[in-house]
Amino acid sequence: MARSMHVRRPATLASLAAELGVSRTTVSNAYNRPDQLSPELRRRVLDTARRLGYPGPDPVARSLRTRKAGAVGLLLTENLSYAFRDPAAIGFLEGLALACEDAGTGLLLVPANPEREDVASVHRAGVDGFVVYSVPDDDPHLAAVLERPVPTVVCDQPDLGTVDRVGIDDRGAMYELARHLIGLGHRRIGVVCMRLARDRNDGFVTPDRQHAAHFHVQRNRLSGLAEAFSEAGVDWSQVPVAERFDHNMASGASGAAQVLDRDPGITALICTSDVLALGAMNEAARRGLRVPHDISVTGFDGIRAGEEAGLTTVRQPVLEKGRAAGKLLLDANERTRPRSVNLATELIIGKTSAGPRGGAEERWFGP
Amino acid sequence: MARSMHVRRPATLASLAAELGVSRTTVSNAYNRPDQLSPELRRRVLDTARRLGYPGPDPVARSLRTRKAGAVGLLLTENLSYAFRDPAAIGFLEGLALACEDAGTGLLLVPANPEREDVASVHRAGVDGFVVYSVPDDDPHLAAVLERPVPTVVCDQPDLGTVDRVGIDDRGAMYELARHLIGLGHRRIGVVCMRLARDRNDGFVTPDRQHAAHFHVQRNRLSGLAEAFSEAGVDWSQVPVAERFDHNMASGASGAAQVLDRDPGITALICTSDVLALGAMNEAARRGLRVPHDISVTGFDGIRAGEEAGLTTVRQPVLEKGRAAGKLLLDANERTRPRSVNLATELIIGKTSAGPRGGAEERWFGP
DNA sequence: TGAAAGGACCGTAACGGTTCAGAACCAATT
DNA sequence: AATTGGTTCTGAACCGTTACGGTCCTTTCA
Structure with a gap:
């Protein structure tokens, strides 16, 4: 009225x-x-x-x-709604929201369509700072954020040296997971990973592409695998690595299918996320492969659904990551140098990994 | 540098x-x-x-x-992080985020701690409009939003007549669900519902409290139940209704326990959300009650986990609700009168509801 | 050759507040 | 009577931009 x-x-x-x-x-x-x-x-x-x-x-x-907006901006280069589909992203959001709430600050989700190169939304955002979560390191939106004269925290990104950073040791964690599989006797493996760059490539990954990957997280996880398996005498360049642009269970299934078609003899399927791993397990079941009897499957993240499935994985504290990013940003005072926070991860040995069945012999004669 | x-x-x-x-x-x-x-x-x-x-x-x-902020504000009176725990809220957020993204608009999560009466965050929010999602109708934050001279869309709230509204027919949907149970022969029932007001009341609900409930959604769902069961000759005032402040599975379990302690003879346990229903099923299992053999359990929302459990429930289009709210807000032109949108729901008959076993007799002699 | 059109740029006036250094006033103290 | 201190209110500067309505100069065309 x-x-x-x-x-x-x-x-x-x-x-x-x-x-x-x-x-x-x-x-x-x-x-x-x-x-x-x-x-x-x-x-x-x-x-x-x-x-x-x-x-x-x-x-x-x-x-x-x-000169205070009372809000922080969150940049995630994805269809914004993606964040609400991925369990790990949701956990991150929750943690960040918690930190913001504690400080009485708003949280602005900045629309950053990766399809368009339109960074106007970054310029238009009236915020006191930015959190950037898992975008490719060559993303124009990221560049636009870095040019804004406000404090910034990057998460799951390479350390830029100029802004705060929160993350985990993706490389080390994956190395450890690989050591677990190697210890079990696996030498013939396949990998399904998330997108490595902004262009869609639903297929096998060349060594070049792997090395030049623009997604810090994926690059490091693969690199951890490569190191561990190389040390164990496996020729990494011969390991089939299937990349999938979309991050959902269907991608995990189709990635697993592609790898299994290429080399039906693999004894372990390593996925760079739990979501992919759950999809991979579906595909294994579809082929009549029993996990872990016929094939081991591993994930990464430690999401609820994976836990329920008994997935062998690396658990990372997604909520804490969000909260840490928020705290870092909200108390960004004039300090000498940017801070870098690494959170601890935990290797979870579930019931989806076991020694290879037919592989005992090969361990002695194989490559 | x-x-x-x-x-x-x-x-x-x-x-x-x-x-x-x-x-x-x-x-x-x-x-x-x-x-x-x-x-x-x-x-x-x-x-x-x-x-x-x-x-x-x-x-x-x-x-x-x-005079354009390029963002819309979202008010949900809850610990902001709650939104990221509740599957239905996540769906709503996703839909809303989609609509915002399409319009290139930011989405500002306004921190509105229900504990404090501090509405400053609403005043501080630089936005072109507000979406208000499922807050109690006497919430001071809501009042503060309505005083801001920007378009507003309320969702899962009573129709205020002055602003746009999106919702479902909670009353009718629950009535239909009740009819289903009544048709199966259930007359002796118990109910577990979400919080009815801003104060914490983890216990049974008096008829007064039920009637005066400040959460539109819960009030209407209960009212739909009351109508259906009254028509079927059940004295609604004798039906145990357990209220829980927190919305999680543990609450569902403890609510179910309370109801079952009061009347171990109930044949159906109606929960006003799937999350509560899943918790209630856990409690039933803990007591050695088989669902639906010994007791029927129903939910509301149609979340994924419920679907997997075969839960009898009402499915509501949560994502569409968010999207509709966003669209309504983003094309708020000068129209004659506020719009009101009701989305369709669907009764899902799962495998958690069946006829009462020992109740056939009572149907003839009972109240 | 004169008029009209168009491109390139400019000056002014908001937009709606917050902040800080006082002014004005009055009562109490010295 | 002069000083002090406190409360209450004011004036003016400032925050960084964009909208609006020009001006000026160069082309184009009859």
Whole structure:
């Protein structure tokens, strides 16, 4: 009702002051510093405000003057809705939201369509800082963020040296997982990984592409695998690595299928995420392969659904990652150098990994 | 590096214009309307900007001038992180995020701690509109939103008549579900519902409290149940209704326990959400009750986990709800009257509901 | 050759606040 | 009577931009 009554010029702090015959300062104080004026006058100001339909100081104008937006921006280069499909991303969001809430700060999800090169949304975002979560390191949106004169925290990204960073030791964690499989006797393996760059490549990964991957996380996980298996005498360049652009169980299944078609003799299928691993297990089942009897399957992340399936994986503290990113950003004072936080991971030995059945022999004669 | 070089007064559009010897308008045009100046000058402007470390027009100042924030606010009165735990809320968020993304608009999660009555965060939010999702109808944050002179869409809230609304027919859907159970022969039932008001009440619900519930959704679902069962001759005031403040499986379990302790003879346990229902099923199992052989259990929402469990429930299009809310908000033009959208629901008969075993007799003699 | 058209750029006036250094006033202290 | 201290309110500067309505100069065309 009040909404439709004052169709004329909306009231402003100035017009309210004029109406009351006081200064703008006084009206401002009525809202922001009640102790700066007498209670009676304050009441009169607030009453008149209500009568005139003045909704209180304009947030944008206030932000301009105070140089505080009261919000942090989150950049994730994906269809924004992707974040709400991926369990790990949801965990990260939750942690970040917690940190923001504690600080009474808003969280602005910045739309950054990876298809378009349109970085205007980054320029338009009125925020006090940015969190950048798992975008390719050559992403133009990331570049745009870095040019904004506000503190920034990158997460699951390479250390840029200039801004704060939160992450885990993807390489080391995957190395450890690989050591587990190697210890079990696996030498003939296949890999399914997430997208390595901005272009879609649903197929095998060349060594070049692997090396030049623009997604820090994937690059490091693969590199951890390569190191461990090379040390164990496996020729990494011969290991089939299937890449999938979309991150869902269907991709895991089709990636597993592609790898198994290429080399039906593999004894372990290593996936760079739990979601992919769960899909891979479906595909294994479809082919009549028993896990882990006929083939071992491993994941990465430690999501709930994987846990329920008894998946062997690396658990990473996704919620803590979000929270740490938020905290880092929100207390970004003038320190000497950017901070870099590595959170601990944990290798979870589930029931999807075991020694290779027919492989005992090969261990002695194989490559 | 560039980040730390210009510690002096940061460059502004005006200082850049002064440096170049052109007007501020021209610099502005260089960024916003390339066709309004010659390519050479534009290049010169942009180059000088880079040299001076000018990051482009300030988003807040621009917002003030253009009266566009490029973002919509989302209010959900809960620990903000709750939204990322509840599958239905996640679906809603995803839909809303999709709509925002399509429009190139940001989505600002407004921190609204239900504990504090602090509505400052609502006042501080620089947004072009609000979406309010499932908050109690007497929530001060909601009141604060309604006083802001921006378009608003409420979702899962009563129709205020003054702003757009998106929802489902909670009452009718639950009525239909109740009819299903009644048709199976159930007369002795128990209910577990989500919080009905802002105060914590983990216990049975009085008829008064039920009637005065401040959560529109819960009020209507209960009312649908009451109507159906009253029609079937059940004295609704005697039906045990356990309320739980927290919305998780543990609450479902403890609510179920409370109801079953009160009346071990119930043949059906109706929960107002799938999450609660899944918890209730755990409790039933703990007590050695087979579902649906010994007791029927029903939910509401149609979440994935419920589907996998074969839960009898009402499926509601949560993603569509979010998307619809976003669309409504983003094309809020000057229309005659506020719009109200009801989305369709679907009764899902799963394998958690069946006829009561020992109840056939009671149907004839019972109340 | 004169008029009309069009491109390139500019000056001014908002946009709606916050902040800080005082001014004005009054009561209490020296 | 002069000084001090406290409360209450004011004036003016400033935050960084874009909208609006020009001006000026060069072309184009009859």
